[in-house]
Amino acid sequence: MTTSTAPQTLYEKLWQTHLVEEKSGETPLLYVDRHLIHEVTSPQAFANLRFHNRPVRHPERTIATMDHNISTRSIKIDAAGEGAANQLRALEKNCKDFGIELFGMGHKNQGIAHVMGPELGLTLPGTIIVCGDSHTATHGAFGALAFGIGTSEVEHVFATQTLRQTKAKTMKIEVKGHVGQGISAKDIILAIIGETGSAGATGYVVEYCGEAIEALSMEERMTVCNMSIEFGAKAGLVAPDQTTFDYVEGREYAPKDDVWQQAVNDWKQLKSDDDAVFDSVITLEAKDIKAQVTWGTNPGQVISVDGIVPSPDDFNDPIEKESCVNALAYMDLEAGTKITDISVNKVFIGSCTNSRIEDLRAAASVVRSYTAKGQSVQSSIDAIVVPGSYRVKEQAESEGLDKAFTEAGFEWRLPGCSMCLGMNDDVLEEGDRCASTSNRNFEGRQGRGSRTHLVSPEMAAAAAIAGHFVDLNA
């Protein structure tokens, strides 16, 4: 690690330790430690490598998984349709030809890239991690600089193990104090996005800090960092601490023995210096954060579950006002409606935001509290639970969580991205209204003409049974 006298932010430290070359007139060149790939954004990058007859420079630094396209009903490649099967087979062939390790259909390590990386110890503090997927920010929870890239950049990483990046501005988001009982990491990040607006951090790398963030488990920190892109941030970071080291230690790909000791010593330096200066600072009081539900068509259009759907008159900014008008029309909501009066007909528990074991435990515990009273999923509602990886699935099944869900009327599916983006057959129909634990409520995201409300796993589970949003903390 470099030592520098000027106080630095965590981002600046990560930048400095990865700077391969900075030359006037050229965009700085950064080293990439870990590259995660999947079937959808890699084929054209491999094709270009072939065209130029270039090898993958460090195949061992790239790991492939199948996640975006795959069926959640069958481990057969063909089960997700012809287009998907072509991409999945192309990934198999590309990985074989270029010597890249692949966790294919049904492999014990297969899972959504951002669930799989951390749980295998592929995600390490102090590294740069990239993936052709904007939710790569998830890995920032470990104090890694992690961000999504386009396919041209995937090719650049394959061929050179580096990337050209313009330095971002820095933003500190401090969440002071402690959240109340029953408030999840998803509520924290949705409340933050509600505060900043959906483009509030464009051009920034965000560092989350404060007591409320330090108190979070690694999985909760991942949920927070995951949605950094939803307010425009290039990446989200949490400084690594004992919670981080305890999580990483002993995982399959994590450093061992002496190397582990050396790593932890280095990682302990990874925090913003006390007097480091950020370009922007936002402070939230944790005690003010309530359970959140999005009402509109971007994640910044969010409100507390005990609130009402806002009216265009509540906004001064003309663009926000118009966005509100459009969102209410698309979402078929009337201003003034109580959030708890909004009924849903679909429920999706899954995605790289909320499909880890703690998410499933939290959802299952809400489900059990209802089943204890003899209540189960409403007959008018289709509710699916999609674990983020095979490891999560196995763990959940060993704890009987799958039974808790299926006995209450949820479907228990195979791992994958599933209804988060609906590239497979897990899509909403026109007019469907879904309580979803995913990260995007854009128009058409889960299916053309469908309506998405982003919520925590607890809120989604309760909505499936109550039929509408419920203030579980009331």
Place this chain on the structure above:
Amino acid sequence: MEKFTTHTGLVVPLDVANVDTDQIIPKQFLQKTERVGFGVHLFHDSRYLDHSGKEPNPEFVLNKPEYKDTSILLARENFGCGSSREHAPWALEEFGFKVIIAPSFADIFYGNCINIGLLPIKLSEDEIEQLFVQAQGANLTLTVDLGNNNVSFTKDDGTEISFTFELGKFHKYCLEEGVDSVGWTLNKLETIEAFESKMPSWQ
């Protein structure tokens, strides 16, 4: 990548903020292993009334006959937010756009555009507003001069208007020269290897 020097083209105004890459190219069209075939699906859900893309929506601005020959897209703030899919700039490029103008872009989208030679131009809110006014009724033909970092047009009353824009030095160089950025970096292998030799063993 083709070299970009100057471009003159008809501007189509897309008066919507926060256009995300899911809208630019919906997920069902991402199941390709080639880099072509995306242009016809550009803005699919707004552009077509039906799921299969056979019935154009006459209300959508790109379907209006007067904008048929457009090559410059004028957009609102935070254009290209959301998913990192490079398929979005591919679709815009294949449709025929050479330039996208907006008050702000999402970071990943911006970089993706540069990497494929599609020029993203940031102008101030006020300049954007003037362009929106002029672009109504297919009335705005704009000249983009990358070398001089400016865009210019002639108003109905004959006045010449010109706005300057900023672009990173290296981005500009890559666009002007059509640089193969992978090849460029591969020329620096020695520097990269020197860096690697100093990395800690856990990294």
